[in-house]
Amino acid sequence: VSAHRVVVVGAGFGGLSVARHLGNQPDIDVLVVDRANYHLFQPLLYQVATAGLEPADIAHPARGILRRHRNVRFRSGEVTGVDWDTRRLLVKGSAPIPFDSLVLAAGARTATFGVPGVDEHAFGLKRLQDAVGLRSHLLRQFEQADADPTQVDLGALNVVVVGGGPTGVEMAGAFTELFHVVFARDFPRLPIHRARVVLVEMADELLTPFVRPLRNAARRDLYHKGVELELGRSVAEVDAKGVRLDDGRLIPARTVLWAAGVQAEPLGAALGLATTRGGRVVVGHDLAVPDHERVWAIGDLAASPDEEGEILPQLAPVAIQGGAYVAERILARDTGEQPRPFHYVDRGTMATIGRRAAVAQLPWGIRFTGTLAWLAWLGLHLIQLIGFRNRLSVLLNWAWNYVTWDRAARIIVDVERHPDE
Numbered sequence: 001v002s003a004h005r006v007v008v009v010g011a012g013f014g015g016l017s018v019a020r021h022l023g024n025q026p027d028i029d030v031l032v033v034d035r036a037n038y039h040l041f042q043p044l045l046y047q048v049a050t051a052g053l054e055p056a057d058i059a060h061p062a063r064g065i066l067r068r069h070r071n072v073r074f075r076s077g078e079v080t081g082v083d084w085d086t087r088r089l090l091v092k093g094s095a096p097i098p099f100d101s102l103v104l105a106a107g108a109r110t111a112t113f114g115v116p117g118v119d120e121h122a123f124g125l126k127r128l129q130d131a132v133g134l135r136s137h138l139l140r141q142f143e144q145a146d147a148d149p150t151q152v153d154l155g156a157l158n159v160v161v162v163g164g165g166p167t168g169v170e171m172a173g174a175f176t177e178l179f180h181v182v183f184a185r186d187f188p189r190l191p192i193h194r195a196r197v198v199l200v201e202m203a204d205e206l207l208t209p210f211v212r213p214l215r216n217a218a219r220r221d222l223y224h225k226g227v228e229l230e231l232g233r234s235v236a237e238v239d240a241k242g243v244r245l246d247d248g249r250l251i252p253a254r255t256v257l258w259a260a261g262v263q264a265e266p267l268g269a270a271l272g273l274a275t276t277r278g279g280r281v282v283v284g285h286d287l288a289v290p291d292h293e294r295v296w297a298i299g300d301l302a303a304s305p306d307e308e309g310e311i312l313p314q315l316a317p318v319a320i321q322g323g324a325y326v327a328e329r330i331l332a333r334d335t336g337e338q339p340r341p342f343h344y345v346d347r348g349t350m351a352t353i354g355r356r357a358a359v360a361q362l363p364w365g366i367r368f369t370g371t372l373a374w375l376a377w378l379g380l381h382l383i384q385l386i387g388f389r390n391r392l393s394v395l396l397n398w399a400w401n402y403v404t405w406d407r408a409a410r411i412i413v414d415v416e417r418h419p420d421e
């Protein structure tokens with residue numbers, strides 16, 4: 001009997017979870033397809049963008065992760081469609097890939113909601129290129145202002161962060177520390193005190209998924225770090241000069257980070273599947289795609305319901321647990337047993353605001369802030385990183401940054417587009 005062929009699209013948190021749970025299982029062949037050749041640890045992307053870590057600290061080669069399972073292979077390629085009749089996946093630049101079971105775990109991308117100028121003038125923070133591009137752009141603004149101080153009046157040192165969720169809060173905190181601690185020493189001739197970090201959030205509060213005391217703590221911490229908060233305000237337009245708010249004010253800024261929303265990768269539509277408004281693939285309580293046999297969608301790509309039918313948030317643990325669940329379904333494929341619904345276990349959420357400042361919200365009403373939450377955040381992220389080398393490198397970088405108040409990764413690298421991207 002030939003092995004059961006499982007194809008997994010995406011080597012993110014969800015895809016790797018499926019592959020690992022099927023690793024070394026008899027009679028199963030797994031092929032993981034990803035357009036990148038690495039797994040990206042997105043929760044630490046903002047530290048690459050703000051020169052705290054190097055790209056290789058948070059990206060791990062997919063082949064290196066998967067090679068310990070003899071029945072799991074990897075292929076680098078972009079999935080563009082499917083032939084449902086012959087059950088073959090279409091991949092750009094390579095032959096179609098046949099499958100018996102298919103798991104879609106392609107993740108999400110930045111959503112600009114059609115706000116004018118965002119595509120052209122703002123940076124998202126989803127891919128490694130985004131973080132390296134943003135870091136280089138920011139450093140270049142400071143270099144240019146150093147060469148021509150009249151640029152300061154035009155907002156060359158200012159940054160606007162749009163979106164008051166965890167990513168926006170983390171970035172705003174990290175920018176102020178970078179400016180006032182590191183750039184103040186790097187650029188002694190520049191008036192760093194005039195470098196503004198403005199955080200724009202449409203709601204009246206930051207970190208809306210957190211309980212009120214933690215939201216207030218985050219707000220207080222950012223305020224003390226010198227972040228200007230524009231709450232209850234939305235962005236009308238972004239252009240080369242800055243950000244125009246909905247009340248007509250222009251915030252002059254050359255660097256704009258768009259952390260106001262994500263949407264699923266367009267894979268669902270490319271495969272002709274039913275999707276929600278945010279492009280997420282509609283799945284049942286068993287994470288299966290309706291009307292397609294042995295096809296599942298997990299993680300950020302899927303609109304996974306909890307037991308009450310509420311759609312689960314786009315978070316790493318949802319993808320990881322979804323992956324483990326689907327692997328179990330694949331292993332139980334011939335038993336004929338009725339699947340129990342997917343049950344997500346929420347072990348809590350955290351967000352960091354900067355040096356010795358973070359908020360943590362755990363089950364059973366446990367919450368904490370400040371140094372303790374910050375240490376918990378550091379520890380948890382270190383544990384979750386893949387690979388001993390990455391953990392060691394991140395730990396060393398963090399220790400170095402903490403003790404010396406420095407950031408080693410403030411390097412300008414021009415990210416050029418490949419002709420066929």
Ligand SMILES: Cc1cc2nc3c(=O)[nH]c(=O)nc-3n(C[C@H](O)[C@H](O)[C@H](O)COP(=O)(O)OP(=O)(O)OC[C@H]3O[C@@H](n4cnc5c(N)ncnc54)[C@H](O)[C@@H]3O)c2cc1C
Pocket residue numbers: 009010011012013014015033034035036038039040042043044045046077078079080105106107108125126166167265267298299300301314315316317319350
């Ligand atoms: C800046 C940032 C900070 C975050 N912080 C946290 C946090 O602190 N805690 C938390 O729980 N979550 C956090 N998240 C969310 C978390 O990273 C996601 O929920 C998680 O990555 C989802 O896993 P996934 O497997 O669904 O998708 P991903 O991890 O995004 O992986 C999807 C993979 O699919 C590949 N892919 C996409 N389309 C195709 C295609 N057509 N063909 C081939 N390959 C394709 C991509 O290259 C990618 O490798 C953060 C996200 C960001 C962007």
